[in-house]
Amino acid sequence: MILESFRLALQAILRNLLRSFLTVLGIVIGVAAVIAMVTIGQGSSDQVTASVESLGSNVLVLRPGRAMMGPGVSDSAPEFRLADAEALAGLPVVAAAAPVSSTSLTVVYGNSNATTTITGTDTAYLDINSWDVTRGRSFTSAEERAGSAVCLVGETVRQKLFGATDPTGEMIRLKGVACEVVGLLAAKGASSFGMDQDDTVIVPIRMLQRRVTGSTDVANIRVSVAPGVTTDRAIRDIQTLMRERRHVAVGEEDDFSVTDMKEISSMLSGINNVLTGLLSSVAAVSLLVGGIGIMNIMLVSVTERTREIGIRLAVGAETGQVLSQFLIEAMVLSLIGGAIGIALGLLIAFVGAQVMAIPFAPSLGVVALAFVFSALVGVVFGYFPARSAARLDPIEALRHQ
Amino acid sequence: MPPPLIEFRGVSRSYGEGEARVMALDTVDLTIEAGEFVAIMGPSGSGKSTAMNIIGCLDRPTAGHYLFQGADVSNLSRDQRALLRRHYLGFVFQGFNLLARTSALENVELPLIYKGMARTERIAWAEAALEKVGLSGRAGHDPSQLSGGQQQRVAIARALAGDPMVILADEPTGNLDTRRSHEIMELLAQLNRDDGITIVMVTHEEDMATYASRRIDFVDGRIVSDTGARAMEGAA
Numbered sequence: 098m099i100l101e102s103f104r105l106a107l108q109a110i111l112r113n114l115l116r117s118f119l120t121v122l123g124i125v126i127g128v129a130a131v132i133a134m135v136t137i138g139q140g141s142s143d144q145v146t147a148s149v150e151s152l153g154s155n156v157l158v159l160r161p162g163r164a165m166m167g168p169g170v171s172d173s174a175p176e177f178r179l180a181d182a183e184a185l186a187g188l189p190v191v192a193a194a195a196p197v198s199s200t201s202l203t204v205v206y207g208n209s210n211a212t213t214t215i216t217g218t219d220t221a222y223l224d225i226n227s228w229d230v231t232r233g234r235s236f237t238s239a240e241e242r243a244g245s246a247v248c249l250v251g252e253t254v255r256q257k258l259f260g261a262t263d264p265t266g267e268m269i270r271l272k273g274v275a276c277e278v279v280g281l282l283a284a285k286g287a288s289s290f291g292m293d294q295d296d297t298v299i300v301p302i303r304m305l306q307r308r309v310t311g312s313t314d315v316a317n318i319r320v321s322v323a324p325g326v327t328t329d330r331a332i333r334d335i336q337t338l339m340r341e342r343r344h345v346a347v348g349e350e351d352d353f354s355v356t357d358m359k360e361i362s363s364m365l366s367g368i369n370n371v372l373t374g375l376l377s378s379v380a381a382v383s384l385l386v387g388g389i390g391i392m393n394i395m396l397v398s399v400t401e402r403t404r405e406i407g408i409r410l411a412v413g414a415e416t417g418q419v420l421s422q423f424l425i426e427a428m429v430l431s432l433i434g435g436a437i438g439i440a441l442g443l444l445i446a447f448v449g450a451q452v453m454a455i456p457f458a459p460s461l462g463v464v465a466l467a468f469v470f471s472a473l474v475g476v477v478f479g480y481f482p483a484r485s486a487a488r489l490d491p492i493e494a495l496r497h498q
Numbered sequence: 499m500p501p502p503l504i505e506f507r508g509v510s511r512s513y514g515e516g517e518a519r520v521m522a523l524d525t526v527d528l529t530i531e532a533g534e535f536v537a538i539m540g541p542s543g544s545g546k547s548t549a550m551n552i553i554g555c556l557d558r559p560t561a562g563h564y565l566f567q568g569a570d571v572s573n574l575s576r577d578q579r580a581l582l583r584r585h586y587l588g589f590v591f592q593g594f595n596l597l598a599r600t601s602a603l604e605n606v607e608l609p610l611i612y613k614g615m616a617r618t619e620r621i622a623w624a625e626a627a628l629e630k631v632g633l634s635g636r637a638g639h640d641p642s643q644l645s646g647g648q649q650q651r652v653a654i655a656r657a658l659a660g661d662p663m664v665i666l667a668d669e670p671t672g673n674l675d676t677r678r679s680h681e682i683m684e685l686l687a688q689l690n691r692d693d694g695i696t697i698v699m700v701t702h703e704e705d706m707a708t709y710a711s712r713r714i715d716f717v718d719g720r721i722v723s724d725t726g727a728r729a730m731e732g733a734a
């Protein structure tokens with residue numbers, strides 16, 4: 098009997114396709130919006146989480162100048178030197194410290210060339226960022242000390258320059274310096290800031306300073322906190338050391354900043370969650386509006402179908418049967434709307450994920466929830482029209498034109 | 499002797515209150531036996547449809563008692579009356595009242611759905627009913643693809659499908675031309691004669707009333723003349 102009711106409901110729905118379509122449009126849009134928002138939000142938050150995890154142990158970044166001065170804004174604070182990184186590495190609260198300087202350059206291999214970021218640093222940098230060398234090897238300490246012309250290439254650079262060729266052992270030219278590729282870096286993907294981390298060539302920092310930039314400046318220092326040490330404690334010790342090294346007078350502000358990367362990432366993912374929540378609630382409101390749309394059109398349909406209801410009552414339909422007929426119709430309608438909405442929402446999320454280069458993260462829970470919710474919308478908003486249909490007086494309903 | 503099929507004991511039906519009160523039916527006594535073919539006549543507003551609605555359990559008397567097969571049904575609930583209609587009564591209306599965009603077959607199936615009949619059985623019954631009214635060839639047609647006479651035949655098939663004891667027809671030929679009207683009347687007379695279905699029909703046309711075996715005239719909510727059940731044998 099239940100199956101029969103669903104079959105009849107489907108029949109009634111198909112009998113007036115245009116009206117049915119208009120009825121479910123609101124639900125389709127609402128569900129699609131919710132699904133797309135939640136899926137895209139989940140994808141980008143997955144990405145932030147992944148990039149937080151890829152940082153490995155807690156990472157701090159030291160930059161010269163006061164805190165919160167964006168890149169390029171300098172307040173004449175002295176730059177770091179290699180010795181600063183060495184001194185930091187000697188602190189018990191620090192597991193590793195890597196000096197980093199970088200510049201943008203065109204690198205040439207045979208006939209191909211690519212503009213990329215040349216990062217001068219040392220092997221501690223790879224440890225701090227949990228970055229592996231998948232082929233070849235990392236720098237030796239002798240190469241680091243001597244500033245030898247050796248380099249590690251990122252996956253993007255490998256693709257651009259070498260294609261199918263194994264890059265290890267090949268020579269590339271950076272600003273006229275011939276440089277041997279000793280290793281290939283593991284693919285890391287985009288960072289939470291949307292930058293392609295694989296579009297880089299890493300060289301020993303002394304090699305960059307001497308042969309490329311010609312300056313002994315170190316742009317920033319990356320530090321990983323020793324296991325079992327709190328980040329706050331590490332920052333305090335680092336600040337004390339650096340103030341001393343940079344001769345900052347007592348009472349004066351630090352002329353450098355220490356940024357906790359995890360903090361930035363979790364802040365990002367927090368913003369991300371707030372945004373997703375906000376957009377999802379806007380979408381949920383549109384789902385509600387969709388439900389009201391169903392109620393409206395069902396009410397209109399009850400008026401339009403008054404005579405049909407009269408006929409059904411005349412041939413012996415009980416109140417409950419008319420009620421359940423309209424309820425089931427509303428439910429089937431909104432379930433169809435929900436199903437279309439889910440498909441559409443996933444499609445939008447999939448395309449969106451491709452465009453924004455974030456993972457496509459459909460969640461079964463959300464899909465199931467949307468489905469249940471649309472059935473609920475059907476019942477809740479279908480009830481009022483169904484009840485008014487079931488309560489009609491058969492004589493008046495039959496007389497209705 | 500079994501109780502009469504339909505019995506009105508002082509049935510009244512009033513609309514409105516106080517000054518505006520209208521007595522659509524005024525203490526009517528009426529007995530219709532199973533197997534009769536009754537024509538109800540009378541001027542507009544005389545209470546014919548009101549009487550039909552009460553007989554058809556679509557409405558309830560405001561005073562008096564309506565006995566169906568000897569059982570007082572005047573105070574049954576809405577759903578109890580629906581069950582009575584479902585199992586004993588069939589309706590034919592002036593305006594056909596078929597479901598639009600629904601095939602003749604599906605229209606005829608409608609009462610069977612509420613009888614809880616399985617689909618295959620339903621289709622067989624509906625097809626048989628359509629055959630009885632001479633429309634087997636039109637089962638798949640929509641009402642919009644059928645003439646008025648054909649639509650009324652579908653409506654009769656629908657009334658028939660539920661296997662009723664009584665068919666109530668309120669001006670069944672009101673929307674049809676004379677030829678079509680006679681065809682419909684012949685069909686009703688045949689159902690009465692061959693299947694023993696009791697027929698109560700409202701009509702404004704003398705010609706149509708002659709098909710019935712008994713004629714009752716209403717004026718102002720009262721019966722003013724009744725040829726009586728006796729006339730049945732003579733007319734047949």
Ligand SMILES: Nc1ncnc2c1ncn2[C@@H]1O[C@H](COP(=O)(O)OP(=O)(O)OP(=O)(O)O)[C@@H](O)[C@H]1O
Binds near residue numbers: 513545547
């Ligand atoms: N729903 C209603 N509300 C108020 N008065 C009504 C209602 N239905 C019928 N009446 C009144 O009851 C009286 C009888 O109406 P009824 O419909 O039974 O007449 P009828 O004999 O069928 O007329 P006709 O030949 O025009 O169909 C009329 O005076 C009508 O105005």
Ligand SMILES: [Mg+2]
Binds near residue numbers: 547548668
């Ligand atoms: Mg009337």
